[in-house]
């Protein structure tokens with residue numbers, strides 16, 4: 001007997017085009033932003049999210065019915081979608097912004113994602129997304145989306161286990177004190193931490209296949225969302241130059257220096 | 269009188285049976301089997317790439333950085349390719365780049381192969397040449413000259429796990445490749461091969477060997493025939509060379525002692541080996557150009573940032589005009605090599621003649637590679653001279669560009685023939 005449709009999983013993975021992690025960031029002379037004429041690529045946490053979705057498909061095979069990726073960004077952001085498709089996602093949605101449009105903020109993005117989810121005929125059972133984007137470092141979108149949807153959320157995931165039939169997830173989170181395990185009902189939002197997995201490189205055959213996968217283009221107006229920023233950037237500056245450090249010869253010297261600086265050992 | 273002289277000259281050119289190319293490929297054929305990556309009717313810049321090509325470049329670059337880079341030094345010192353790297357290249361689909369999906373390949377374009385070879389060489393020219401020989405020589409011979417049965421049998425193996433090598437050179441025949449002495453004698457339904465091959469890239473790790481042997485020495489180069497054989501048929505690896513550069517890429521001598529190969533393993537027909545070798549090496553040279561281009565960029569990218577960190581006389585050494593102009597010059601030369609290489613690749617894809625362009629690209633790219641990697645050592649000063657930083661390795665690796673798949677002199681000879689054809 002075929003499993004009923006209700007037991008199949010539809011996964012949505014939002015991905016963002018950001019300045020490449022290896023690029024040296026330079027602040028513009030007007031101190032209102034940074035030089036964006038540099039190499040861009042997919043936000044690394046989002047790559048982890050795509051990878052996790054693809055691994056769920058590899059683990060649960062046909063029970064994962066669809067992996068859809070969505071990006072909200074300028075025309076160039078379609079490259080990011082293609083990369084996600086080459087990694088193994090099935091289809092994409094590009095909420096296209098004009099090149100001149102200001103970068104949307106977390107709440108705007110969360111609202112746009114809510115609208116995207118609402119358009120999905122079969123619904124969305126699981127949203128996997130980066131815990132933050134390495135450009136804005138806000139770390140808010142996942143939580144806001146879960147709030148708007150009134151869904152469960154498990155942030156900073158380092159392990160995701162699913163019971164597709166029960167529609168339940170067991171998520172391990174990295175917190176200051178150690179590891180925390182949550183059990184959540186689907187639908188839910190998972191945000192990814194660095195140690196969840198190591199994303200694959202898009203293989204050449206998959207890159208070739210990706211160009212045949214469907215990508216739908218919509219505008220913020222189609223989704224009836226307003227992405228106008230609510231925050232004003234006053235000033236962007238470079239981090240203060242590092243005051244030259246010093247090298248110590250051995251551990252003893254290091255401990256002596258730490259003591260000197262007033263740092264005390266924590267009782268075991 | 270003049271006419272007669274020309275005829276004589278042409279005839280003598282033809283007799284020089286070395287691997288210098290003649291542009292014998294019919295454009296229509298190569299057009300039909302190559303996948304044209306962009307059909308834009310407008311002329312574009314020479315470094316215009318499709319989205320897929322761009323993505324491939326990024327993907328291979330990251331793969332090379334993350335997976336290959338940590339092993340480069342160790343493999344160079346050990347003079348051994350890490351089997352994990354070979355496996356990873358297969359997993360990434362980089363060992364069947366132009367092979368059809370039906371045969372387990374990526375069904376991508378020739379330019380994609382060139383991009384992959386270039387990106388690999390930025391990190392390790394040894395890994396790059398392994399991928400290059402396997403794709404642009406071994407796979408291409410089968411895709412171009414193999415029968416359907418041969419393609420069905422061999423291409424999936426080559427795309428999925430079996431490494432290939434191309435065995436033309438011998439102890440006594442290098443530039444004069446078609447003076448080769450390996451003999452093949454018919455015995456019932458088999459051929460018996462005897463002889464020795466030398467300088468065979470990939471042969472230490474390979475399972476599949478394309479072997480050129482003469483079936484009828486009385487016919488000279490017209491007796492040369494291409495056989496496909498596997499290691500388990502009895503190919504013996506005689507000696508692994510100890511080399512100056514590309515040390516992780518294996519180069520061995522092979523002994524063929526009564527090697528029995530079924531008649532169905534002849535590729536392209538008896539006596540067609542000469543034509544196959546000439547045509548394939550024309551294409552292969554673009555691959556070597558890409559390897560050398562990647563190498564030059566790899567050396568440049570390793571040394572230049574250091575010149576902005578290293579301070580002497582109170583400023584970054586890279587900010588002295590004397591050094592920065594050298595870097596600017598090197599950047600121009602790399603750019604020129606890039607344009608020659610990609611132009612040759614696109615011409616091949618478009619079904620145009622490319623023998624001249626391929627020879628130029630390989631010649632220039634190998635010169636640029638050696639020059640830039642040599643300068644890179646000097647820019648980094650003493651640090652560049654140590655093995656730890658990996659800059660000197662590029663220079664050692666660059667020397668091979670002027671030797672294999674036709675030495676620089678042989679490239680110049682090919683180019684000179686085109687000049688003579690036009691002006692003499």
Ligand SMILES: Cc1cc2nc3c(=O)[nH]c(=O)nc-3n(C[C@H](O)[C@H](O)[C@H](O)COP(=O)(O)OP(=O)(O)OC[C@H]3O[C@@H](n4cnc5c(N)ncnc54)[C@H](O)[C@@H]3O)c2cc1C
Pocket residue numbers: 401433434435436437441442443444466467468469470511519668671672673674675676677678681
């Ligand atoms: C690392 C490595 C890997 C290789 N891999 C392979 C492989 O996978 N398969 C394979 O079949 N071969 C391979 N080769 C062989 C390579 O193609 C030959 O070394 C090359 O063709 C040169 O031949 P040779 O070494 O015999 O030099 P020679 O032909 O002896 O040349 C010596 C010198 O004479 C010059 N010369 C020769 N003829 C002329 C002429 N007519 N005019 C002017 N100058 C001339 C040459 O330019 C060179 O400078 C490899 C070689 C090396 C070193």
